[in-house]
Amino acid sequence: MKVFWLLVAACSCALAETSGPALRVISGVVTDASTAPVANARVVLTERVSGTRRVTESNNLGLYRFGSLPSTEFVLEASANGFGSAEPQQIRLSTAGAQVDIRLDIARIVSQVQVTAAAVAQTVEQQSKALDIVDSAQMARRAEFSVAEALRTVPGIRVAQLGGPGSLTRVLTRGMRAIDTSFLIDGFRLRDAASPQGDVTAFIGDLLVSDVDRLEVLRGSGSSLYGTHATAGVVNIITDQGGGRLRGDLSTEGGGLGLFRGTARASGSVLQDRLRFSGGVTHLNVTQGVDEDDRARNSTLHGFAQYQLAPRTTASVRLLLADTFAGLNDSPFLNVSGNLVPAPNDPDQRRSALTNTVLTQLRHIFTPWVSVQASYSGVGTKRDNRDGPAGVRFEPAFNNSNRFDGRIDTVQARTDLSLGRHHLFTGGYEWERESFDNLSRDQNPNPASQTNARLRIDQSSHAGFAQLQGRYLNDRLQVQISGRLQRFDLRTPRFSGNSTLYSQATLATPPDARTGDVSAAYTIASTTTKLRAHAGNGYRAPALYERFGASFFGGSFSGYGDPRLAPERLLAFDGGVDQYLAKSRVRVSATYFYTYIQEQIIFDFSGLIVPATDPFGRFGGYRNTRGGIARGVEVSVEATPTRTLTVQGAYTFAKALDRVSQYGNTVLRSPRISDHVFTATASQRLGRRLDVTFDLFANSPYLFPLSGRAYQFDGPIRGDLVVGWTKPFGDTHSLRLFTRVENVFNRKFYEEGFPTPRAWAVAGIKWMF
The missing domain is CATH 2.40.170.20 (TonB-dependent receptor, beta-barrel domain)
Known part of the structure; x- marks a missing residue:
């Protein structure tokens, strides 16, 4: 606990800062392959370390803008209806802002930044583990209102619902038990301490997509990052x-x-x-x-x-x-x-x-x-x-x-x-x-x-x-x-x-409990x-x-x-x-x-x-x-x-x-x-x-x-x-x-x-x- 309070004190001291570098801006234009501006494109800026996401939309001229940015490393991505996604771009802000234009390709596979495989933001090229994303656009097209139903299409996942909506639901990963799949909310464990096995199975059927941006599903052991129950x-x-x-x-x-x-x-x-x-x-x-x-x-x-x-x-x-x-x-x-x-x-x-x-x-x-x-x-x-x-x-x-x-x-x-x-x-x-x-x-x-x-x-x-x-x-x-x-x-x-x-x-x-983990991708x-x-x-x-x-x-x-x-x-x-x-x-x-x-x-x-x-x-x-x-x-x-x-x-x-x-x-x-x-x-x-x-x-x-x-x-x-x-x-x-x-x-x-x-x-x- 001492370590925690020392970090809180360090962050609190930062609130007293009255001078220093001004907040920075990342802006640009979203275009298609013919350089025509794309309106209403969804532009996402993710801090690499914290995984904090900022979302905006391009205007009628294709312009987008992110303000009030700290000096750190970001990953920029964009997508729009009728297009694929832009290749994610990595940006490091230090003393100035950045002008970054984005080009959307037609019919390209959507490439998204994820934060689960390493507890920091990674592009598809950087991730070295098996991971899939079910985003809000997919859930909207399928008209899904529960987390469990949205997971059915993920490889390696079997969803068993014992009845209709609201009934007990199990999520089984890679042939393992339901208790071997850990559920998180923004990277923190969601568990039921009163369950016989301490897992969240009793409440999976209650999870609705009321304010969910996406579901990130990591397959394979994740205990070294997320602790107990993250075994399958x-x-x-x-x-x-x-x-x-x-x-x-x-x-x-x-x-x-x-x-x-x-x-x-x-x-x-x-x-x-x-x-x-x-x-x-x-x-x-x-x-x-x-x-x-x-x-x-x-x-x-x-x-x-x-x-x-x-x-x-x-x-x-x-x-x-x-x-x-x-x-x-x-x-x-x-x-x-x-x-x-x-x-x-x-x-x-x-x-x-x-x-x-x-x-x-x-x-x-x-x-x-x-x-x-x-x-x-x-x-x-x-x-x-x-x-x-x-x-x-x-x-x-x-x-x-x-x-x-x-x-x-x-x-x-x-x-x-x-x-x-x-x-x-x-x-x-x-x-x-x-x-x-x-x-x-x-x-x-x-x-x-x-x-x-x-x-x-x-x-x-x-x-x-x-x-x-x-x-x-x-x-x-x-x-x-x-x-x-x-x-x-x-x-x-x-x-x-x-x-x-x-x-x-x-x-x-x-x-x-001692755990270790190593992964690599080439x-x-x-x-x-x-x-x-x-x-x-x-x-x-x-x-x-x-x-x-x-x-x-x-x-x-x-x-x-x-x-x-x-x-x-x-x-x-x-x-x-x-x-x-x-x-x-x-x-x-x-x-x-x-x-x-x-x-x-x-x-x-x-x-x-x-x-x-x-x-x-x-x-x-x-x-x-x-x-x-x-x-x-x-x-x-x-x-x-x-x-x-x-x-x-x-x-x-x-x-x-x-x-x-x-x-x-x-x-x-x-x-x-x-x-x-x-x-x-x-x-x-x-x-x-x-x-x-x-x-x-x-x-x-x-x-x-x-x-x-x-x-x-x-x-x-x-x-x-x-x-x-x-x-x-x-x-x-x-x-x-x-x-x-x-x-x-x-x-x-x-x-x-x-x-x-x-x-x-x-x-x-x-x-x-």
Whole structure:
């Protein structure tokens, strides 16, 4: 913590600066290949070290301008409807501004700057890891309103939604479990400390794209940069960072499943671009759902603001609030004949949840080569699962409530040093505290038999991290090395309502988590070919429930956790090639990946945990064991055959095997993993106002443990169609009418035994300004 406060003090001292170099300007003209000016082009300026993005639009003469800029290194990019993107340009400002003109090529593959692979801004040529971007324009064409649905087209990703909108959703990467994919908001972890595995799976279905600029998806281990759970991949939700003129949209849609959604968004800047802001609010209401009793509601607020306190000092804040409700069904099962009974309706089972995330940052640039940053992130999650006697099977005798409240506070101090033109060093310290609070109650009329039990747990950790990036051979060779060390500090859990197994236990210091990562990429300029390789180890820290988890049932206490648990550890490698063809109108990528889980945490009731020898007297629960492997191939293609047509496709083969069967037999194939996953998207503009987008995903069959058996489900196959018509009103206003048909082939399939919607449609209207 001392390091953090020293950096805060350094940044605060910078606020006293009253003299120094004036703020600089980058301006220029956006033209097409014939040098004609391009109006309403989207121009993005990204600070290389911090990843801060400034957005503006060119005027009728093609002119653009960014003011109030500090002395540092930037990456400039631009795009416009009907064009491809300009080649990103790197600009270093020192004592003067810069005049930079931009030329847009027709039908060129859009090339975007990303900030996730190295925690700093990188162009496509600089990134040495497998990463894909789903930007706001793609999400708008597909009329997606949830983060999970937007991820379906990414190579290596399988999205499993157990029902309709608002239902539990899993995101599985490269044949691994859902808990192996880490979710971030602007580079900071989004986790649920009250989840059994400490991941955010319980809230993925609640994530809406209210104020999202883009999704950056890193495939492969990211633990050395982003810590726990980033073992198979990372999904970074990038907030719109505003800037430029005031712009936004108002939209509403409704239709099938009893769905209604309303959204309002706005972004811009004031005070000569010194105060930049964005915000969005969405309300989603599903009154029927799949079985006409799967109600769901979601009210989300997502916002951002950044103020330039001094020429080289900025302060920013981000906010995400979500208040949700969902009606739940019973679990599916196999009847006595071995036939599937899909998840039966449960009229009095429901879940209410509240998520609040706050991220604040203070950043100061000492020189164009040295900067510091202090950040705070607070994530609060609350879930209340309620059930009653109504239903089909295993229903409680009385109404009950299980509340799960989690809180994670993270403080980070970081410095970035440019060591000459070819090297960039990043180092920092991170402190994290998480807490878990579980309250279980029921309405038993006999007060002596009522359940009223509570479990509260806290732990904290300290971590140090460092990264070195190098550019060699005229920037053709990119090398990145990073490492992280995390140490844990446990506190004795607090129980009420029952005596416990852990109250008198001696808590030993858990093992540290050590991770390292190296990646490299080499570009062959003559053939526009990039070869890349990435290797590293990842980890997942044991969740609080895994360390001290317990169950209260019928007034009795059963302990499941083990405070001695070591972190899960794995080794991962991938290597691939990216090839551009036809003057960058076509991009083909292929990647081979291999992941070996050295140690994992399992929930074991096989009899290996014996009360007589277990220090906590358990008869089952969590323990460490050796893990399995996942390996496969990802192939993707992106093409713009014409200036009005964009086509994307991806195929993933994943073979995942466990060391210990999860079905109670000899079958080692990992649950939920389809060997083959195919996705395709095509977007065509017809004339100046009409556009049509079709996307398809198809998965091969997969296994899932059900009623003590390895039950095989047909993989989901679904096609979605979106048709939109846009009418401009002047230079900055337009009206869009659209309709979206999901599961257009009307296929019937189940996700893990839960029925999913057949063909359904919505229609909507959007006003853009």
